Amino acid sequence: MNRAEKATLQLRAVDVLRMLKETRTYDELAETTALPAGDLNRYVNGHVLPGADRAREVVEDLGREALAEELESRIRVDEEGYVDNSATVFDQPFLDLVAPVVANGFDFDRPDVVLTAATDGITLAASLASYYGTRCAYAKKRKETAVEEFIEARERLQSGIELTYYLPRSAIDAGESVLVVDDLIRSGETQELLLDIADTADADVAGVFALIAAGEDGIERARNHTDAPVGALTTV
């Protein structure tokens, strides 16, 4: 880890601790983190940065659990199992906290491109791309004007409707590594189409990630299409 990466990790740990502190006293935060309250006070107030090892523990272990809890408290599932996740996908600062936890906690190789499907996956993909310092690309359900060449992926959904996603061909080069992400995975049909696009582009898949898995079907379907790691922050 170079100095810049270390500093980034330390600052991310402070972000996670500040998020946790919003709903806790220092004593409660000490209990949650198993770190001394005095140290936590200095980190949260920005007087001292946690050491690299401590920072990694906060981001990878605690961060993942805390973010999953925070995510669960923000989503509403209706009586038919459909999820309202607007409070998450509209909150870019929250997604900026998610990015390092995902990048460090899910065994994904650093991608060249973070790929998602318009619309709701875009803010998550943007946060991850920004964290990795890579490009963000999103496939759309219609062809964007003035783009000459597209990669297309078409699938007949369980409902019988045919769905096509289009991505400008220039968005992914052959041999690049693609991390496929979305806010939500349920049937896995959308992720399948995105993996299909990556395949047509002759790209490698770094992984598949969703903030929320609605049931296990989608995750399993994605696992059938790639050997790369597949995961979600929470399952409802």
Ligand SMILES: O=P(O)(O)OC[C@H]1O[C@H](OP(=O)(O)OP(=O)(O)O)[C@H](O)[C@@H]1O
């Ligand atoms: O695993 P699946 O069954 O494919 O479902 C997941 C997809 O459904 C939602 O998108 P939707 O198609 O509703 O479009 P939106 O992002 O524009 O709301 C969600 O953002 C995922 O992309």
Ligand SMILES: Nc1ncnc2[nH]cnc12
């Ligand atoms: N918001 C949502 N909740 C559950 N399944 C979905 N499939 C597409 N959008 C969904």
